[in-house]
Amino acid sequence: MRVSLFITCFNDTLFPQTGQATVTVLERLGHEVDFRPEQTCCGQMHSNSGYPREALTLVRRFVETYRDAPMIVVPSTSCTSTIRAQYPRLAAGDSALLAELDTIIPRVHEFTEFLTRVLEVEDVGAYYPHRVTYHASCNALRALKLGGAPRALLGAVRGMEFVDLADIEQCCGFGGTFAVKNAEVSTAMLTDKMRAVLATGAEVVTAGDNSCLMHIAGGLSRLQAGVRAMHIAEILACV
Amino acid sequence: MKTFPEIAHTELRDTQLRRNIRKATTTIRARTARVTAELPDWEQLRDAGQAIKQATLRDLDKHLLQLEERVTAAGGSVHWARDAEEAREIIIGITRRHGATRAIKIKSMTTDEIDLNPAMHAAGIEPIETDLADMIVQLMDDTPSHILVPAIHRNRAEIQALFEDKFGQGKLTDKPTDLTAAARLYLREKFLNTPVAISGANVAIAETGSVCVVESEGNGRMCLTLPRVLISLMGIEKVLPRFEDLQVFLQLLPRSSTGERMNPYTSLWSGVREADGPQEFHLVLLDNGRTKIMADEAARETLHCIRCSRCLNVCPVYERTGGHAYDSMYQGPIGAILTPQLRGYEKAGSLPFASTLCGACYEVCPVKINIPRILIHLRAGATDARRAAHAIDPETVAMKAALWMFASQSRLGAAQALGRIAQRAIAHDGLISRLPGPLSGWTDTRDFPALPAQSFRAWWHNRAHPK
Amino acid sequence: MSARDEMIARIRATQTAAPPPAHIPAYRTHMQANRETLVQHFIERLADYHVSVLRARGDGEIGEVASRQLATRNIASLVIPSDMPASWRPTTPAPREDTGLSLQDLDAAAGAMTGCLLAIAETGTIVLDSGPGQGRRALTLLPDYHLCVVRESAIVGIMPEAIAALHPHVLRGAPITFFSGPSATADIELDRVEGVHGPRTLDVLLVA
């Protein structure tokens, strides 16, 4: 299958290794990856922060970029849910754009969702001999309703020791601009999340979203806790 | 006017409050989860609740007029109040007409919304809160910190000292049973000897002209039964068309609210009944901004709320800050959407941002109000209001700049390259531990990753075009 | 413009198109259970509320069972609705009929005994409508003890069955009280205290 990668601006700029790992896994499973350089940002930050008109510009850009793409894979739960839940609202009133979204959105899949629900694979042939815990981002859990999909992928990784994270449904406190506008509340939430991560004794905390991971890792690194954060694609890419 | 982060700054330091709120929210969360899971048709009830509310708002005029007609036919009087001031005047006017110097009250957020108590004091009428927690808060001259457990921020020793001081019953112990018994004795005299009671309403039924109050302690029944005159204040969105609709909400509300299968007492009455309960009944219908919310299609489902407080109990932000940070009787996720709509963005513009959009509230709301969606909608309103008020708004400038960058792939690539040069001064070992300006809120407690040597798009380009 | 007219006008201004017909999704309207199961269910719920359940095999036994329970509870003075059937009335203490007693008199009584309109098995709820054998609302509110007679045949399964049965009574203007166990509060440090206002002790007398 020819798969278009929507890397997201965040991963493109800060976490290229996540994109590389996504490419590795998809190619290992025999798919052809296409990267369209016109892509930039899904508009999540603008939309969530009170700038819907600015976000709409990026909705149009996304549509123009992926109009003819048969399948679009996104290694970010929050960007995927922005596209799915917010694009139709941002485009409200523009019936032509809405009609295009109607055809594009069903072709957009979050990375682990694409593996488990579209390709229906759980074992991607990964080997990762470390103690790992998984943070279910709020978007994976509630907006995308990924359920046990990411957990199943990790379960099939050889050599891995998986430890469940307590209070998995709890938000890590990132929330985009919330982490800056309400930095103290955000930190109070993060503190509990870090406590739960440390209690697992894991070497690595993983998730399907680098924004939560950047938040958790940013706090852990300040504590010099010695726990690494890695996007789930990066674990699945290891052999 | 303090903003949410400003008040939260203080509240976060109150460790007793945080412990209490956490205990309360986790206990109630477990209970509600258990009793909602045990009903085989819980999801259908939620859907039905949502559908009934949607349909009711579409024909609200019809239902309110029918309610008025039925209440009047049953011997009650109906009053209409466009705003808080009008509602206060009506309620105080009726109380005055009966020469009352005090009135007993049942917990009601709507009376708090119209600031009734201060106005009654000013009019020489003493409002007596009879819900245990509200009474504690009132006697302490404090404000509620939780819809359901308003005194959750107070411990038993404080309450013991308060009751010993105010009740004239001598020394008390700090056992909750004894303190509750002391309150029973103290309030019994008030219940029996006060001519006027003031209540809110959980539901009113247009078809039968009935008003319904759901409660736990029995102070509601006392107020609804013993005084000669009863005044009930309700927001216009509380009406339901048919008696049958009640069965949905009497299942949704207690299970979502206190986590009980059914709350201890529910009272329902239609007008007045000879020789049984109050002989004069007034129903005050309050707008106070509700019709404005109705006019905003994207936010009108805010009015579906049945004030169960389940969204508060699952909210990670509320769990940390408690209710005071919302500076309103409506707190937590529902407060973050309702208060700015009732009071305006100038007064409550920071509230729509007091959320990570984690969606825990939407997941459990018994009438499925999409709170995160409304928060995002209101953020746009708050941003527009801010932009209109300031010639140069720094955040808008930054957002516009980001958009300019994202509107072109080459500008994004150039910005990534530029960032790598700019960060040389602040990045060490792949980390930035001090960001400038408003972003320093991040690095006060968290490191930020430095830009990597190569962006993904650069890596991809090099891979596709090997040198 | 009057407040009423203005509020109605504001509401009408929000009505753009003709609303689509309301579709209310279906939910359970009754509990699939025989009488025996309903009674069992009801008794279990009452036990959750720490309510004692007494049994009588028929109307003829009610007075006697009540007398015994009132003695156990040390109820020295009892008020009852004036229309309570003779066979229900306990002998000791001699009940006082509520023929317009003052609130102070009701408050001074140690206990009240009444019937009810119906009960709900799923939630252990008893429903009063001030109908026959129940008296007015204050009667079951002021005394600290309530002995409530519930006929097994008056137990329904779930809330929608109760609402359907209540509908005609409400249309006639009857005030309704639902109670599920004794009053309770958790307002002090979330410690649950049973019995705040209203009767702190509730006993249920089930009649076959």
Ligand code: SF4
């Ligand atoms: S918004 Fe929903 S969950 Fe929150 S109080 Fe209202 S009804 Fe309850």
